[in-house]
Amino acid sequence: MPLTINIPDTNKKRIIIVGCGFAGLTLAKYLKNSNHQVVIIDKNNFHQFQPLFYQVATAGLEPRDIAFPIRKIFQNYKDYFIRIANVTKVIPEQNLIETSLGNLKYDFLILANGADTSFFGLHKIQEYAKPMKNVYESIELLWNILQNLEDALTTSIDENEELLNIVVVGGGPTGVEISGALIEMKKFVFPKDYPELNCNHINIYLIEASxxxxxxxxxxxxxKSKAFLEKMGVKVLTSTAVKDYDGHIVSLGNGELIKSKTLIWAAGIQGNIINGINASNFTRANRILVNEINRIKDYENIYALGDIACMANEKNPGGHPQVAQVAIQQAKNLANNLKMNTSNPFKYKDLGSMATIGRNKAVVDLPFIHFDGFFAWLVWMLIHLRSIFGIKNKILIFINWVWSYLTYDQSLRLLFKPFRK
Ligand SMILES: Cc1cc2nc3c(=O)[nH]c(=O)nc-3n(C[C@H](O)[C@H](O)[C@H](O)COP(=O)(O)OP(=O)(O)OC[C@H]3O[C@@H](n4cnc5c(N)ncnc54)[C@H](O)[C@@H]3O)c2cc1C
Incomplete structure (x- = not known):
């Protein structure tokens, strides 16, 4: 007989939220004072602010600046229960989920379990490339970059080419932002930290297939972003696919080979699969098809939100973009529907998009206007600061950014290695 998660049964209906990312967190917050019991299950005990992972990976911020303990967020919420567990299966016929802690019954189930890196079936690349889809991977990436520089001090020029070349794959916001941050480290930080190394030999490549x-x-x-990056010294290759990687050599579609021990994969994502949902509900990249109120087509009481959901409509035939605002807005709409017992359809309000390239450089697209440069960079910082959870984190991040801006440096380059007794 499998264990049951120990949560009291009451006369309130139970809503289980799987995942406390942007969607799950917003939904749970907006369900406050609804007449439901809310159970939040996440495999981590923290919510992660993914847009700033690249700053953890490039020593601009500490992991704790962008990760927030879930229990602290919900300290004052009545009838909320939090469990740190991996949800492995849904059994819709029994209104039951299976988790690493045991089983639990639900009245409403909300899948907000997000996405992970997609390597598009390129297994060899997957084996050696460095993704950046959670805090752990961001820390590991930083560790790799720093360790390669340490190793380069003790190897010959011939050998250290692969240590000094960093290849970023994927020219979306993540690829652009991390390339910009790395080239600034090459310019402002590495020459001071590694005076014995000829930092002119460090190369940052950004490779994009489209x-x-x-x-x-x-x-x-x-x-503009391409022009900014190239001016800063990033070698940008567009219309170029990465075909293969063995941990040492990156093979490009145009036949070119680049020696590199660091291939950062920022090229694609796919939904995190939880077993038990009928296969017919899945579409491209493991996204789950939902109707206009985020309900999964085959079920009455199971919903999907955010990156995992695909609400295809005339305007977005392939579903909405997998960004934080979609996750947040869908969660707010669903919270209202569950609270008021209504079925108001979701309408996405596109607030615009932006990417930062480096110091004083960003690009911003608002619905009716584009701007870039210093003002865009300020807007980027303000919006991100505003979105960060908790006053203390906002202040810490702000201080860090001001400090880096004034000193062209920051002091977070610690090589914490995995602990083994
Ligand atoms: C590096 C990076 C940069 C980004 N930059 C931007 C940006 O600048 N602007 C923007 O709008 N968007 C950005 N995004 C996208 C944005 O972060 C996502 O769209 C958003 O996080 C989606 O929210 P979500 O709640 O659907 O999923 P997530 O935020 O991914 O949350 C999913 C949660 O589910 C949990 N989970 C997963 N599987 C299980 C399981 N089986 N059991 C229990 N828990 C589980 C995870 O631990 C996680 O907490 C970026 C993403 C990345 C990776």
């Missing part, structure tokens, strides 16, 4: 960077943004943003 003809332009920031494909989801305006043409102007694409052109």
């Amino acid at each position: 003809p332009r960077l920031l494909g989801g943004m305006s043409e102007k943003s694409s052109e």
